[in-house]
Amino acid sequence: MVVFATPGMLHAGLSLQIFKKWAPNKNNMVIMPGYCVAGTVGHKILSGAKKVEFENNQIVEVKMSVQYMSFSAHADAKGIMQLIQHCEPRNVLLVHGEASKMEFLKNKIMQEFGIECYMPANGETVCMPARVVIPVDVSLKLLKRELSQSGSDPKKPRILHGALMMFDNTLRLVDPEAAMDEVGVKPHDIRFTSTIHLEDPSGEPPTRVADAIYQKMKSKLKDHTIHLMVDSSISVASVLIKVDNSDDDGKNVFVSWGYQDEELGSYLLSLVKEMEEYFT
Structure with a gap:
């Protein structure tokens, strides 16, 4: 999930509410889009603070990744093109500007970067296809067995047969015999x-x-x-x-x-x- 929320310095509002909920989880990330005034939460975490104290003695641990990306809210077409080149997005959504100039920029983005660019009207819903990447750990025993059976070419596509197991939200692909031993199931030969x-x-x-x-x-x-x-x-x-x-x-x-x-x-x-x- 990606949430764009203001204000950008995390000193109040929706962005601060989300920060308090997401900061303790190391799997989350906050990207600060610009300069933060000293004393704001944004300035503190950019300075490396691992704990932030709020009113009523509330202390929030900052375990999430904190990144900085200079992003001007008033970039021109050249600045937008540079940002797209730097970030390498799969989709671009244009939401502000004159219709004719936005249409020109949309065509330029699609032509130069070969990515989909949307220019929705106010209130229009845009659906973008998303590619979900699910990491899976593969046991070394299973990989060695597959390599020994499929020859010496490591780049040759092959089907890997195994048992997919989940423990503590982590997926593992293991040898079926090892999986049966782990869960106490007797094998059946079909x-x-x-x-x-x-x-x-x-x-x-x-x-x-x-x-x-x-x-x-x-x-x-x-x-x-x-x-x-x-x-x-x-x-x-x-x-x-x-x-x-x-x-x-x-x-x-x-x-x-x-x-x-x-x-x-x-x-x-x-x-x-x-x-x-x-x-x-």
Whole structure:
């Protein structure tokens, strides 16, 4: 939330009321827009005061950030352009001036800075899109695991799977196993399974079919480790592929995968379906 409130020296009025409420919180900030006369609250906090005493022995601790920005209330077009260049806002709202000159300045701002500029009439409501940034701490264990699985390119976009936890208004993305241990929840493994029937008039054994599928996947998946196990089943990450005889001179290929590898499982399923051409 951003509040513009007067007077600028915090000596009375709405700005002082808000200051008293917000000053004790270190997450807040006050920006002083100009010179403050000695003796005012604004002058005290700009001088570094950490406590301000008011009437009735009221003492307010100043934990909020205090910043100073020279801002003239009577800046000309050049001064406004310099202010926009310095502050780099996402939107500009023009609220005072002659209509024709404001229109000229609005077009100049949009042309030079490429940002949205509004010029509302008195009483008109303006809605500006806002981008909300929510900071999340990521556990080192989760990052190391992801880097070890995704190769050496740190700039390559990737999906990070984890559990989002909140404690004391702080969000953390942690390894799911660590999250379950922390809250005392037992894990459940959810898998998806699909069966594909391949016509096989040749009657080749399941091991030969599994080997053909294995060779095809090796040629298609260069960035994954593929295992052909002793029972002729194939594993890629959480995906497991098993070939078995059916009752009508064909083969049933079972493809199952964990929820975290849904995209990979769907892709391998399509590769197995393409094997129909191998037997026809």
